[in-house]
Amino acid sequence: MLCVAGAIVCLSLPALAADPKPDASVKNRSVEANVVLDSKIKADAALAADCLAEGRKWIDKNAADAADSRKQDPQLFKDGGWSFERKYSVRSVVDGRYVSVLRDDYVDTRGAHPNSDVNTILWDATDKKRISIRPFFTETSDDGPTMKAMLKAVIASLNVEKRKRDAGETATAEWYKELKPTLLKIGAVTFAPSTAAGKSSGLTFHYPPYAVGPYAEGQYVAFVPWETLKPYLTPEGTRIFGGTRPKGDEEQQ
Template sequence: MRPRNAEGSGLRSPRRLRWHLRAFLLLALFLPRATSLAEEGGEVLVAWRSPVVEVEARLPWLPADPELAARLRETALAALARFVAEAEAQRAALLAEGIETAGVPWDRRSRVEIRFAAPCCLSLLREITDYTGGAHGNTAFESLFWDRERKAVVGLDALLDLAAAKPALDRALEEALRREKHRRGFPLTGDDRDIFGRPRAEADSVFTLVPDRRPGRAVGLLFHFPPYALGPYAEGSYRLFVPAAGFAARLRPRYRPLFADE
């Protein structure tokens, strides 16, 4: 989809124009040769390209949550700036050794997606793919559960009593992994558990809420694991679902209504 221009995208609003100007100035500070900053299909798109590196970040348009939007924007721009700096530094080091660098450029793509929305909170997932040379690229996940009223990030240990819920969550994750590996034709073995990590519910776990058919309600949690976390690269990423019944009794009172049965 082609980015909409200011005349056709609703950017005539002074507030939107100010937002885009601030974002562009911040982008210029990090990436002086930026080639694109636009609103595209309800997203904010940041893209930059050179013979050495290509980067792109897509962020959701969040006019009702300016604090969250600013946080996501600053995080994305800082990450892109670091990646570009690393690529440029590697190029300089290779040139200093007399090695030409006409190969495939480094590449990073990231996208933040709203996975669950309710009046009180938002659950978002950032998926990052990058290539820095080698046989294949890499994938990573980051999640953010945002309390819209408190304007704060909520970790898994703030969503529920993690110490009490952890044994049941860990068992549910192990069972979900066993089923998923069987479905993919990769039976879970003892070697897998020894070589690769086991799925565990931790305070810094990457998780998103899974929406119910009822607006603003969730049926469980989805835990996201990148390649290599739970198996060989060829198996890819794993997304393991834990139904709310497995942890509902351990939810903090503030967030219990999100998973209510009634």
């Protein structure tokens, strides 16, 4: 409020954006855990149900772990209960059918610092189910040509990002040793947006802190342009890829 000439004048201030209401939650003396779906996910009933079912299982497991830990060592909770939050958000939609979802987790168990994790979901909105990237490549065998080419491109992208952050390449070989030319060991993948409508410009691989660098470096995203993967694409892969990665996406991810 501002007082002018003996009168009280109320100046309107913009309202602060409220945190989104959780779509599933539990709160007790041991734990507070929430799951949040973004509006684009909620627009697809089948996808929303799938994410919410997974999220509720995650909440139940963490709540049970917290309760067990409190019984075993109540001192762990002297500063309060543990906190968990999982957010599901749409990263891209390709051909109106293939939806890339980011699943971001926040975890605070009263350790030295909170931790975060990131994983991904590829969703076929037509068949209403989760899929992998296998249908878009002629082969994805462990240590096969596709996966070797993909991993080489991932490491090259990570090295570029490390130089941007002045992280250098100190001990990068040690950090990258867990990355393997297999679908399960190369990283959590999404389809990158494109300047061409309805297309994907390539693949982005998402890594939480500690995965490919020290905690202080935070998360990393490696981008592999579709042209690098062109020799290995199936007809469906060739159909959905095209264009280039928007500059705004590179800056945000």
